[in-house]
Ligand code: SF4
């Protein structure tokens with residue numbers, strides 16, 4: 001259903017060359033089973049799940065191999081196919097901050113055998129109990145497939161608890177080269193809509209807005225067709241502008257609301273999910289398949305047949321590239337993600353993970369086609385032209401951030417709200433001086449974090465010190481108190497005694513206790529004198 | 540297979556400093572052409588000489604600072620500085636005037652502060668300010684447009700005058716007769732002498748608003764400036780706020796005392812107003828960089844232009860106004876940071 005919809009604009013943004021055509025000419029291919037999979041144990045934001053298998057174990061397809069503890073942020077992991085676990089060791093993984101992490105190496109037996117590990121299919125989800133659906137989302141290992149890999153259960157569950165007004169489905173896919181969501185929408189619109197209906201059932205929002213950039217007319221048509229009979233679902237063809245697929249940017253475009261600095265969408269009564277995540281949700285619930293595969297784009301002038309492939313989680317990139325016709329002579333860079341926010345990988349034996357939406361193999365020339373920042377053109381000083389500021393979707397002043405970063409004045413950097421930077425790369429993209437601004441900002445962020453940690457530490461030690469002081473003071477106080485009480489008690493006793501004495505006629509001789517004390521004192525005195533004499537005579 | 544690694548983004552736009560500077564130079568062409576029409580070869584000699592001198596200073600400074608010469612020489616920034624500077628110097632001024640001015644512009648104001656991108660002051664305006672303070676005579680002697688009754692010195696004669704002084708052809712009296720103060724200067728002197736503005740405008744051949752030559756020159760700078768705006772090289776905030784503030788101030792004072800204050804149109808179309816608004820105040824390095832800051836920066840320059848023109852001792856005020864505001868830029872920028880996406884302040888509820 002499509003009504004006239006009003007759209008808002010976010011500040012800035014850029015129009016890079018989108019290069020989407022290369023990989024949209026072929027339908028989604030299914031990867032033939034690779035020989036082995038390398039499955040990183042932690043593929044999501046949050047804690048590390050607990051391993052359920054060990055070396056040498058045979059696992060079925062869909063068998064849970066790592067489990068999350070209840071109430072922890074994280075997600076479970078399932079074997080993508082059947083086979084034997086060859087090793088559990090550190091291996092290179094595609095992640096921006098860590099190069100290596102613990103991975104399960106699974107040698108496939110080629111049977112692709114589910115055993116009895118397939119979950120119960122919930123065909124009629126509309127009639128199903130919400131708790132059961134939520135449980136399934138948790139057990140199926142669903143995470144956000146847009147790139148951030150945030151555990152879906154946590155997101156949905158907190159939204160169910162709090163209640164939301166608007167469900168936003170992110171299908172903008174604004175990064176150049178990436179087309180996995182585009183193809184998914186073209187080919188599996190019905191599954192996506194079912195996935196969205198599951199969310200609508202769970203959350204009962206007032207409306208559901210699907211944001212798709214208008215450079216994907218086929219996808220828009222398919223989704224419109226599939227969602228025709230559902231009143232709440234509205235397809236929004238938004239203008240093509242990078243980074244409209246950023247969660248905060250998309251929410252602004254569709255609702256006009258800005259997620260507060262440091263806040264989350266839920267604060268505004270909005271839940272935002274990626275379109276591929278919805279499809280995975282459909283699979284997990286209606287088909288009973290946990291998240292063991294996804295669609296990934298293999299593209300760039302470094303591969304012979306750019307295309308989208310549905311592949312198992314853990315497939316080494318080299319197998320994906322082989323499926324896409326192999327490398328061309330131009331393969332110079334391997335990037336996971338797009339050219340604006342992706343990360344380069346040093347080796348193609350790295351596996352794909354749940355968060356992998358695209359592997360871009362390209363020549364440096366084609367990447368910098370329009371220009372050549374990192375290679376041939378020299379970096380020049382900032383001329384304060386303000387182009388970066390005009391392009392920044394976070395409305396920051398990159399030129400000032402850069403200036404203060406260079407001066408290592410991180411206090412000023414923080415004052416200029418570096419923490420709002422989403423590292424989208426727009427500023428970098430437009431800078432006529434070809435300054436790698438984002439790299440500077442990453443550096444500044446890590447530096448600020450380090451400083452904060454240090455501060456925390458010193459705060460902690462300060463607190464400890466303060467506590468120590470406090471304890472000392474308290475102990476002293478307690479001691480004083482005791483002493484005081486003691487004294488009081490003594491005084492009372494004395495007073496009582498005096499009263500008694502007075503009552504007894506004022507004679508102390510009658511008090512046996514006093515006499516005893518006197519005698520003892522005399523004894524001590526005598527002893528002391530004797531000792532002193534001894535000491536003197538002894539020398 | 541192994542790959543090299545790098546850090547995102549991996550793609551970017553084609554623009555570079557040189558292309559921006561080139562566009563600024565193109566935008567100056569109409570102004571230069573009109574000036575050439577009115578003042579003859581002296582204009583072009585100024586420009587070419589200034590470019591040669593500026594580039595020489597640039598090379599020497601870069602070499603002394605042990606910086607790579609090629610990328611910085613080919614960024615055209617020194618050429619732009621040279622052109623802007625040359626356009627503020629009277630045609631047929633002696634060559635050493637350019638030399639001294641550009642020394643201060645390029646060596647002192649630019650490279651001593653750290654070179655391109657680090658100069659807090661507009662180099663061309665530093666050069667101009669130093670000259671007008673040190674050599675007021677040479678700096679205010681503009682030859683009459685079309686010299687004497689349509690006659691302008693030939694290229695050779697002009698070169699002679701620039702390099703060997705006017706004494707080669709003319710005695711002092713003759714030269715005095717051929718040069719004159721600019722209308723801006725002239726009007727100020729006349730006003731001080733007690734004449735009314737309307738009177739001055741009638742008795743002198745001042746064209747429509749501000750002098751035959753100057754109104755056309757200003758108009759052609761305006762056209763070049765609009766082209767820069769259209770191309771997105773400069774932003775509207777500084778020129779618009781500058782011109783608006785100048786016009787408003789002139790209107791208010793003109794309204795209080797119409798006879799002793801030139802009209803706002805006169806202010807807008809005389810002296811270096813248009814050149815200043817579109818080409819000088821917009822120099823990104825030394826200007827404010829935040830949106831609100833730019834409005835304040837431009838408006839303040841406009842206001843100071845009026846104040847200094849009216850009550851100051853110098854014929855024009857663009858240079859001083861720009862320099863004053865250059866000084867305030869760090870503070871302006873700090874206090875005018877835009878509201879960050881999602882910042883709570885301005886949104887209630
Ligand atoms: S775009 Fe580049 S040169 Fe321009 S202000 Fe930003 S950092 Fe400086």
Ligand code: SF4
Nearest residue numbers: 392421422424425427
């Ligand atoms: S990377 Fe950061 S500073 Fe640069 S445009 Fe994006 S949000 Fe703004």
